[in-house]
Amino acid sequence: MTGNIYISGQIGTFDGATGVTLADVIAQVKKQPKATAFNVHINSEGGLVDVGFDIYNYLKSVGKPLTTIGSGIVASIATVIFMAGSKRQLRENTSFMVHLPWGSSMGTADELEQYADQLRAVEKKLIAFYKKSLNLNEQALIPLLRNETWLTPNQLTALGFTTSRLIPAAPKAYLKPKFNMKGNFSERDRHWMESLFTKVLGKFGHGSIMNKVVQDATGIEIDFTDLPDDAVPEIGAEATIDGEPAQGEYVMPEGQTYVFEAGVLTEIIEEDAAEEVAMLRSENKTLKRQLNSIKGEVLALKRQVGSKYSFDAKKASNRRPAENDRTAGLREYLRSKKGK
Known part of the structure; x- marks a missing residue:
């Protein structure tokens, strides 16, 4: 049996927003003890470098065949997690971006110099990782990372990020209108990143926010047809599964249980409450x-x-x-x- 692991949204919890943590990934694996292999579904704009490497190292330690599947967006530290798969695939119209780590800090000159040293140490760690994973030298890697490069499918295959052709895209979108990166950002940083992402949406033909699609712990897609992609499902929301009104109970990767009756979300049971x-x-x-x-x-x-x-x-x-x-x-x- 092939299990499914879902990594969706920012990596790590920071800046007041809850993201995917190592504990979330471990919990998903533990809930599928009979799995002999795993598909790791990644739709993430990136986040905390340390958390990303922790997730990558854990996935590599599972000791079972891994296939990583990117959909929507795979960017920043999410590209490191993507490399955990021995087989690596992208769905059509998936954005893939690599860059040098960045953030912002406040303090004295000494404190800023210390922060810069820490940032350079992270740079070296990322460069060393990509060199080993892709079998490329620094002269090839550093310009790509410095320029925040959005790679095409052909480039991804040529560089070694992907191992097989694109997967035809389902008629759904998983892109989010905002994303956070590592560091304590100022409002100027946020506005810059949001405007960048807006340009990306326009580049790839996503001029409007699509409906909300989530997947339960077994991979079943629940389509909230009336919710925008960045919305949080609440009681009363309508949903379909394979075009039919959602019915019954579905355990989510985070441990919540969604209860549907005739296509309407009637109850959200938290993990402790579910027990x-x-x-x-x-x-x-x-x-x-x-x-x-x-x-x-x-x-x-x-x-x-x-x-x-x-x-x-x-x-x-x-x-x-x-x-x-x-x-x-x-x-x-x-x-x-x-x-x-």
């Missing part, structure tokens, strides 16, 4: 079995009591003729006395 609900349902089933058992015992008692009353009634009816005979004999005796 409690499961326990309560189990207890409810046990109580129902006990109640049915008690009902059976009551019916049996009723049958026994009914049978006893019927038996006593028969005995009483059997006694009546004897009682009538005695009464008749008494009357005959009295008549004979009168005659005397």
Whole structure:
């Protein structure tokens, strides 16, 4: 069986936004103990370098065949995670970008120099990683990274990022309108990155934000047709699965359970609550079995009591003729006395 791992959105939690962590990836793997191989689905603009390398190292340590599949966008540190697969594929219209790490800092000149040294250390780590993974020298790599290069499918194959042809794109979009990178950004940084991403959307023909599509822990796609891609599903949202109204319960990679009735999201059960609900349902089933058992015992008692009353009634009816005979004999005796 081939399991599925989903890495969607920013890598790491920072700047007030929750992202994909190493713990999230480990949890997905642990929930699929029977998997003999994994497909790692990546749709990420990047994020924290350390977290990205942690996820990459963990995936490599799983010891099972990995196929990484990029869709929507694979950028920044997400490209490092992408390299964890022995087979590496992209869906059509997927944006792929590499660059040098960057961020911003405030402080004294000494503090800024210290931050610059740390940033250069991260640069060296990334360059060394790409050199080893792609078998390229620094003269080939550094210009690509320095210029924030968006690579074409042919370039990706030639450089060694991908190992097979593009996967035909499904008629859905997974792109997000914003993304965060490593560091504490100023408003100017955010506006610059948002404008850059807007240009990318225009370049690849995504002029508007598409509907929200999420995948559960088994890979089933849930399409929230009325929600924009950056929205968070809430109770009351309508969704379809394979074109049909969503129905039933679906466990998400983060541990939440979405409950649908006739295409409407009626309940979102958090992971801890889901365990409690499961326990309560189990207890409810046990109580129902006990109640049915008690009902059976009551019916049996009723049958026994009914049978006893019927038996006593028969005995009483059997006694009546004897009682009538005695009464008749008494009357005959009295008549004979009168005659005397």
